[in-house]
Amino acid sequence: MKFLFTLAPCLLLVSCGFNTTAVSLEYLPQFGQNIPGPRMVSIGKFADMRQVGEYELGTVRSAIGLPLESLVTRVPVESVVRNAFAHGLKARNMLTAGADGAYILSGEVLDLKCSQMLYPTAFASVRVNIVRRGSGMIVFSRIYQSTRQGETYAPGSGSPVAGLTDLASRALQNVVDQSLDDRQLRSKLKVLAPDESYTH
Numbered sequence: 001m002k003f004l005f006t007l008a009p010c011l012l013l014v015s016c017g018f019n020t021t022a023v024s025l026e027y028l029p030q031f032g033q034n035i036p037g038p039r040m041v042s043i044g045k046f047a048d049m050r051q052v053g054e055y056e057l058g059t060v061r062s063a064i065g066l067p068l069e070s071l072v073t074r075v076p077v078e079s080v081v082r083n084a085f086a087h088g089l090k091a092r093n094m095l096t097a098g099a100d101g102a103y104i105l106s107g108e109v110l111d112l113k114c115s116q117m118l119y120p121t122a123f124a125s126v127r128v129n130i131v132r133r134g135s136g137m138i139v140f141s142r143i144y145q146s147t148r149q150g151e152t153y154a155p156g157s158g159s160p161v162a163g164l165t166d167l168a169s170r171a172l173q174n175v176v177d178q179s180l181d182d183r184q185l186r187s188k189l190k191v192l193a194p195d196e197s198y199t200h
Contacts, residue, residue: 020070021161023057025169027084027176029091035181037094038189043086044106044131048078050113057168058114058122060160065117069161071168081109081126081172088176094189103139103189104131110143114168116160120150122167128179130188140188146174 048054054076060069073080085105089095107128114122123146130140148167179185 019068020072022072022074023161023165023168025073025080025084025165025172027087027091027169027173029087030177034088034091034177037092037180037186039094039096040102040189040191041089041094041105041130042096042098042101042103042133043082043089044104046078046082046085046107046109046126048076048109050077050109050111054078057112058116058164060164061115061117063118071114071161071164077112078109081107081112084172084176085128085180088173088180092180094180099133102133102191104133105129106131111145112168112172114164114171116164119152120160120164120167122148122164122171124168124171124175126175126179128185130185140185142179142182142185144175144178144182146171146178148174 050056053072055072055074057071057073057077059067059071061067085107086095089105095101105128107126109126111123111125114120125143125145127141127143129138131138148171150163150167
């Protein structure tokens with residue numbers, strides 16, 4: 001099963017002299033590994049805190065550091081990350097629609113990038129917050145990080161974009177899986193007492 005966060009890769013020529021490629025990141029549920037959780041979480045907003053362009057993902061460079069290709073997403077990175085978490089919750093049967101959830105999962109994208117010079121690397125860092133609906137109280141907050149690295153790129157062996165995109169996808173997915181399977185996060189998702197309940 002694949003979940004496309006963006007459209008299929010396409011190539012655009014820009015005036016700065018190198019190519020810009022729009023890529024798709026994929027979330028691939030690990031069947032049999034995603035532990036089902038309580039179905040009481042709706043997805044909230046994610047803020048992009050990276051201080052770069054909201055579509056920027058990474059750069060492919062030559063062995064001496066010259067930029068050859070720029071990778072971007074077709075929707076803002078905050079939407080890419082939000083979609084990833086929504087799909088992760090759905091894969092675990094934890095996602096509720098709209099205001100049906102007792103809790104809201106939101107967060108901050110601290111980093112999501114990929115790069116290649118001698119070898120491809122990707123890095124993701126996201127602060128995940130669990131917010132109690134109604135009161136707005138943050139009951140859990142933690143930063144999750146992941147780094148993925150590929151083998152040294154051999155010039156002339158073809159475009160590195162597909163491999164670099166896959167590393168970025170896996171780095172983001174690892175952050176999603178780490179957080180949603182975190183026992184401490186799960187322990188905060190409990191049925192609310194009557195005086196703690198919210199109203200629609």
